[in-house]
Amino acid sequence: DAKTTQPNSMESNEEEPVHLPCNHSTISGTDYIHWYRQLPSQGPEYVIHGLTSNVNNRMASLAIAEDRKSSTLILHRATLRDAAVYYCILRPENSGYALNFGKGTSLLVTP
């Protein structure tokens, strides 16, 4: 699997935007960029994914660099409930293989 690199931790104030970066310089043309998050003592949950174009959903936005070697997950207004570990994972479309989790970024949100 192509590798991703994320900062170990980030901190944000409540109600401010958060930009979580991910580097994936060895991404292949068929790899989708997936983001999952894991709240304390829970299983991971899907956040968003994309291939080339920027994507928006009710949880977040995903900005993908033109060369696809990096991406940024954007939480528009962080809340205390967004405190979690965020994982950036590359995965080919329709892959039947398990997601391979790296260390992710631990997001701390302060009031």
Added chain:
Amino acid sequence: GAVVSQHPSWVICKSGTSVKIECRSLDFQATTMFWYRQFPKQSLMLMATSNEGSKATYEQGVEKDKFLINHASLTLSTLTVTSAHPEDSSFYICSALRASAGNEQFFGPGTRLTVL
């Protein structure tokens, strides 16, 4: 989104006993499920791939005779930790592939196992 459940959510057992953890896909059929474990302050580590009607595929370093996996139906996979020891204490998480959703992986809430 699709729902995957795990039972129990937590379990405490004595060393040497066996513990069974269930993983169910509640609103879809899953021919493939995965089992992960997560130690404190660490990421999820894949243990095995569970395929309905066939033997599970284990990752390197995971003892198949210790971690028994049964995927007898399209909605249920079980993980049995046999002769559990304190070092098996961990957070066990299952996930299920939903083919109708582009093989998206849906995760259960996890099971906290504590072996005394």
